[in-house]
Amino acid sequence: GAVVSQHPSWVICKSGTSVKIECRSLDFQATTMFWYRQFPKQSLMLMATSNEGSKATYEQGVEKDKFLINHASLTLSTLTVTSAHPEDSSFYICSARGGKWNTGELFFGEGSRLTVL
């Protein structure tokens, strides 16, 4: 299947700092990427939809000024957690729709675990 890669896989930061997470589609172009957040022992919750060349669409309750999403190219979307606080500690996962055959399946990155001290 198609490959989606995230970086970093884990990051620890101090409260008040900003953290950027990258999501790349390695072998296909992804016009749309999705960002999820997962707290321990909970399911994935969609945060926002990232569209190449346009503004992201955020789910209700997700602060767009806190979770900045940039999708500047067809293979890269970034999520920046600004002024991170301990309650932002979570597992962040991106996904992309596409693949060589563009059959519509969503492929997921490995996830990025953020710990805010």
Add this chain to the structure above:
Amino acid sequence: DAKTTQPPSMDCAEGRAANLPCNHSTISGNEYVYWYRQIHSQGPQYIIHGLKNNETNEMASLIITEDRKSSTLILPHATLRDTAVYYCIVRGPAGANNLFFGTGTRLTVIP
């Protein structure tokens, strides 16, 4: 997207078939059934999907009832590495929107 209902947990003996049920009684005619799994601290992995016919690939088989209100994911010979949370998701036509994850079924394969 239609809501799905799955048992919260299941056990399966290693080497035996694991049958994971999913109810999606409100599924509409153009909605697909997708299965993903998530091994601890990893991103979800695509397993299989189908519309109304049974499907099989190298990982699993998907059996969809004739009325499409339920389905079963079958792992024919479960291994310890199949221990994961399995999500059944109903979604519109290919290319439509993203995936909404429910709580899934935590499958534990027992030696």
